[in-house]
Amino acid sequence: MTTLGQLGLWLALLIGAWGTFVGFYGGYTGRPELIASARRATYALCGVLVVASIGLLVALLKHDFNVAYVANYTSRDLPTVYVLSAFYGGQSGSLLFWAVVLSLFGALAQWLTSRKYDHLLPHVAGVTCAVTLFFVIVTLFAANPFERLPFTPADGSGLNPQLQNPGMVIHPPMLYLGFISITIPFAFGVAALLSRRLDTGWLHAIRKWTIVSWLFLAIGITLGMWWAYVELGWGGYWAWDPVENASFLPWLTMTAFLHSVMIQEKRGMLKKWNMVLITLSFLLSIFGTFITRSGIISSVHSFAQSAVGYYFLGFLIFIILAMAVLLWLRLPMLESDAHLESMVSREASFLFNNLILVGIAFSVLWGTMFPVISEIVRGTQVTVGPPFFNQVNIPLGLLLLALTGIGPLIAWRKASVKNLRRQFAVPVVSGGIAAAILTALGMGNFYAITTVSLAVFVVGTILQEFVRGVGARHRLHGEGYLQAFARLVGRNRRRYGGYVVHLGIVIYFLAFTGQAFRVDLEASLNPGETAEMQSPWGHTYAFTHIGVSQYDELNRLVSAASVEVARDGERMGIMKSEKRQHFICSAPIRPCPRQLRKPSFEPSTEAGIRSDLREDIYIVFAGVVEGTEEAVYRFTLNPMVWWVWFGGFVLVVGGVVTLWPGTTIRTVGEGDTQGGYAAQLLESKSA
Amino acid sequence: MHRRDVLAHLTAVAVIPLAGLVRAQEVPAGGAQEGATGDRVAAPELYDPFRVGRPRDRVTDYENDPFIVGLESRLRCTCGCNLDVYTCRTTDFTCGTSPAMHRQVVEMVESGKTAQEVLDAFVAQHGEMVLMAPKKEGFNLLAYFLPGTAVVGVGALLVWALAKRRGRVAAATVAGDTLSSEDRATLEAELSNLEL
Numbered sequence: 001m002t003t004l005g006q007l008g009l010w011l012a013l014l015i016g017a018w019g020t021f022v023g024f025y026g027g028y029t030g031r032p033e034l035i036a037s038a039r040r041a042t043y044a045l046c047g048v049l050v051v052a053s054i055g056l057l058v059a060l061l062k063h064d065f066n067v068a069y070v071a072n073y074t075s076r077d078l079p080t081v082y083v084l085s086a087f088y089g090g091q092s093g094s095l096l097f098w099a100v101v102l103s104l105f106g107a108l109a110q111w112l113t114s115r116k117y118d119h120l121l122p123h124v125a126g127v128t129c130a131v132t133l134f135f136v137i138v139t140l141f142a143a144n145p146f147e148r149l150p151f152t153p154a155d156g157s158g159l160n161p162q163l164q165n166p167g168m169v170i171h172p173p174m175l176y177l178g179f180i181s182i183t184i185p186f187a188f189g190v191a192a193l194l195s196r197r198l199d200t201g202w203l204h205a206i207r208k209w210t211i212v213s214w215l216f217l218a219i220g221i222t223l224g225m226w227w228a229y230v231e232l233g234w235g236g237y238w239a240w241d242p243v244e245n246a247s248f249l250p251w252l253t254m255t256a257f258l259h260s261v262m263i264q265e266k267r268g269m270l271k272k273w274n275m276v277l278i279t280l281s282f283l284l285s286i287f288g289t290f291i292t293r294s295g296i297i298s299s300v301h302s303f304a305q306s307a308v309g310y311y312f313l314g315f316l317i318f319i320i321l322a323m324a325v326l327l328w329l330r331l332p333m334l335e336s337d338a339h340l341e342s343m344v345s346r347e348a349s350f351l352f353n354n355l356i357l358v359g360i361a362f363s364v365l366w367g368t369m370f371p372v373i374s375e376i377v378r379g380t381q382v383t384v385g386p387p388f389f390n391q392v393n394i395p396l397g398l399l400l401l402a403l404t405g406i407g408p409l410i411a412w413r414k415a416s417v418k419n420l421r422r423q424f425a426v427p428v429v430s431g432g433i434a435a436a437i438l439t440a441l442g443m444g445n446f447y448a449i450t451t452v453s454l455a456v457f458v459v460g461t462i463l464q465e466f467v468r469g470v471g472a473r474h475r476l477h478g479e480g481y482l483q484a485f486a487r488l489v490g491r492n493r494r495r496y497g498g499y500v501v502h503l504g505i506v507i508y509f510l511a512f513t514g515q516a517f518r519v520d521l522e523a524s525l526n527p528g529e530t531a532e533m534q535s536p537w538g539h540t541y542a543f544t545h546i547g548v549s550q551y552d553e554l555n556r557l558v559s560a561a562s563v564e565v566a567r568d569g570e571r572m573g574i575m576k577s578e579k580r581q582h583f584i585c586s587a588p589i590r591p592c593p594r595q596l597r598k599p600s601f602e603p604s605t606e607a608g609i610r611s612d613l614r615e616d617i618y619i620v621f622a623g624v625v626e627g628t629e630e631a632v633y634r635f636t637l638n639p640m641v642w643w644v645w646f647g648g649f650v651l652v653v654g655g656v657v658t659l660w661p662g663t664t665i666r667t668v669g670e671g672d673t674q675g676g677y678a679a680q681l682l683e684s685k686s687a
Numbered sequence: 688m689h690r691r692d693v694l695a696h697l698t699a700v701a702v703i704p705l706a707g708l709v710r711a712q713e714v715p716a717g718g719a720q721e722g723a724t725g726d727r728v729a730a731p732e733l734y735d736p737f738r739v740g741r742p743r744d745r746v747t748d749y750e751n752d753p754f755i756v757g758l759e760s761r762l763r764c765t766c767g768c769n770l771d772v773y774t775c776r777t778t779d780f781t782c783g784t785s786p787a788m789h790r791q792v793v794e795m796v797e798s799g800k801t802a803q804e805v806l807d808a809f810v811a812q813h814g815e816m817v818l819m820a821p822k823k824e825g826f827n828l829l830a831y832f833l834p835g836t837a838v839v840g841v842g843a844l845l846v847w848a849l850a851k852r853r854g855r856v857a858a859a860t861v862a863g864d865t866l867s868s869e870d871r872a873t874l875e876a877e878l879s880n881l882e883l
């Protein structure tokens with residue numbers, strides 16, 4: 001099967017090159033046979049890459065350890081689910097995964113896009129084939145997953161224990177899906193530039209793709225946070241690590257893009273900016289892989305590094321240059337149809353929202369790259385860690401939170417004082433009251449007070465929108481409140497789904513505030529001994545060490561430390577944290593005899609976690625003293641962590657609402673400059 | 688359930704968390720009320736200590752000392768893990784570097800060094816890279832101030848450009864504004880309905 005896989009890759013190389021050529025040339029000349037060939041090339045490319053992927057999956061499942069990739073990332077006793085996830089767990093497999101998923105998205109874009117946009121599709125095929133071709137080239141010439149060893153080991157090295165977690169089965173694919181799917185909106189942007197069809201058509205064609213990309217990125221990032229929290233054992237979920245930052249960057253620019261396209265759709269403005277944003281998002285998605293794979297910056301997530309970084313660097317430079325030239329050539333066609341009329345308008349607030357989002361993206365990128373810049377400029381290596389990122393980004397994040405409440409409520413074109421009073425009086429007063437209560441109660445943390453009061457303000461604006469909308473339907477159509485709510489959301493899915501997404505963001509912010517109140521305690525305990533600590537909510541927890549038990553699992557030797565937990569004197573139950581020593585077997589004998597077991601990695605730690613709405617109890621078994629059952633623990637009380645996952649859930653629900661089929665959105669027609677009767681009236685009167 | 692009861696429940700749900708967060712201010716940073724109680728007896732031997740990894744020392748008061756924890760949070764472990772010393776020594780139990788750096792910090796604090804002197808000693812030994820954030824001086828100032836300055840600068844530029852454009856548009860509108868008050872009222876009504 002690996003021969004078939006290898007053959008699939010070589011065919012993908014040829015088909016990808018052909019698809020790229022006929023896509024661009026067919027789009028340029030408009031010759032129907034070339035256009036049809038480009039479309040067929042995207043389907044064929046997908047087909048051969050699926051065959052290549054099946055080849056790798058079969059090699060993994062059959063434990064063909066003669067294949068270097070299989071030997072490096074799996075072992076006989078690795079559970080099947082992790083054998084399958086090893087497909088994208090290593091570098092060359094992840095590159096093949098990228099190529100096959102991108103080819104699938106490329107084919108779907110050709111298949112699902114309305115015939116209205118036929119003029120864009122040849123160029124779209126050209127771009128998707130070209131990007132897939134790049135990944136096929138890297139896979140074939142720099143990181144081939146089908147490479148064979150000169151010998152066949154009895155067992156593989158196994159998968160890194162940190163990757164043997166359910167979160168890692170779904171987190172990387174989600175993040176990859178987010179990264180990869182950005183290529184489709186980017187391809188439509190390039191197609192619009194090449195075909196000179198720069199009205200809002202391309203934006204309509206990519207609307208769902210954009211939300212899908214953004215949603216996958218959001219899910220991938222949240223799952224990554226969850227994985228880091230349960231698996232890495234430091235008790236946090238975000239450490240501003242370069243790889244985490246790399247996943248955050250395209251999400252920020254895609255969020256900015258999602259907002260700024262509304263301005264182009266409604267007012268025909270920000271055309272250049274939208275092109276820049278989608279290009280930037282695409283570049284940052286590639287940059288993420290460059291950071292992960294090049295090893296240019298050290299990261300706890302850099303599980304594999306090699307020379308593929310140079311390929312990515314070359315590709316990034318090529319895209320930057322090509323897009324700069326293309327944008328420069330099309331600049332005259334990207335002039336706005338209308339201009340901003342007031343600083344107190346929705347357009348202006350969206351513009352500032354974009355400024356803050358891109359500002360945060362810049363500060364994250366700047367901080368991530370600063371060690372490299374410092375080394376080049378000063379010859380001195382520096383570390384840019386969480387203290388820097390928190391200091392620079394928290395103020396920007398709070399500004400963004402404020403704009404989350406302001407943007408959706410402010411009127412288009414120009415807001416009157418009456419409009420401002422009507423929309424903001426209640427939310428502003430609510431936020432002010434929240435701040436006053438917290439200050440009066442003696443809370444001294446400025447950022448926590450600001451976050452909570454801004455959150456109250458934003459929630460106030462969201463609730464007000466729902467209440468007013470439901471009330472209006474109830475009065476105008478005589479509908480019951482529930483029916484009015486369902487129809488209000490059903491008929492304005494993008495708008496109200498967007499509000500739900502904003503609610504998810506607010507929940508995230510509140511949950512992040514909890515980290516300011518985290519408490520830790522280290523203790524070494526004999527069986528029967530108890531350590532006590534006080535939680536931020538005022539509870540007293542008692543942790544009584546029960547003992548350490550040792551037993552064998554499928555591919556690991558386990559030492560489990562058990563702790564009885566009581567809160568305010570009331571027994572809560574027993575929690576367990578483990579040390580795991582993974583092993584591989586020197587011979588294909590099952591069960592593996594003790595003398596044939598070889599440790600495959602350093603012992604890893606599994607934290608014991610108990611979540612509730614207020615705080616998590618997080619227990620880490622650090623080790624034992626003098627080979628006895630006297631255990632060393634780190635106990636952490638982590639406020640509000642559950643809300644991070646709930647915020648992610650709410651955000652996904654909002655995203656799904658906006659994606660739900662059947663949404664009708666009033667926007668300017670293709671080629672129109674303004675939306676609605678009112679705007680046209682103004683145009684005709686001003687003319 | 689009466690409306691008053693519902694409101695009382697809602698108020699409780701809203702106020703209890705806030706009150707709890709306020710109480711959180713009273714908890715000292717880095718560690719709360721701690722202590723081990725109970726009769727200390729010799730712990731039984733483990734069946735296979737090798738499985739548990741690197742042997743650990745007994746925890747002393749220094750491990751939870753907020754001053755030491757605070758200092759260690761500003762120092763990077765030099766083992767290549769990318770974590771600060773405190774996080775590394777309480778997370779990556781295969782690392783021998785962070786426990787050694789912890790002992791160095793404890794020794795320096797015991798010898799009466801101030802926080803800055805401890806940090807300076809580590810910088811002298813390992814270079815500036817040992818700090819979790821660059822010093823706020825010289826070229827590093829660019830790291831801290833460029834993002835904020837860029838956002839403020841671009842924002843100011845935007846406002847300035849808009850004000851300039853509005854001035855031009857206003858001058859043109861005064862000359863050619865033929866919108867009647869009736870049309871303007873219709874327009875405003877339409878605009879207010881545009882989003883419903």
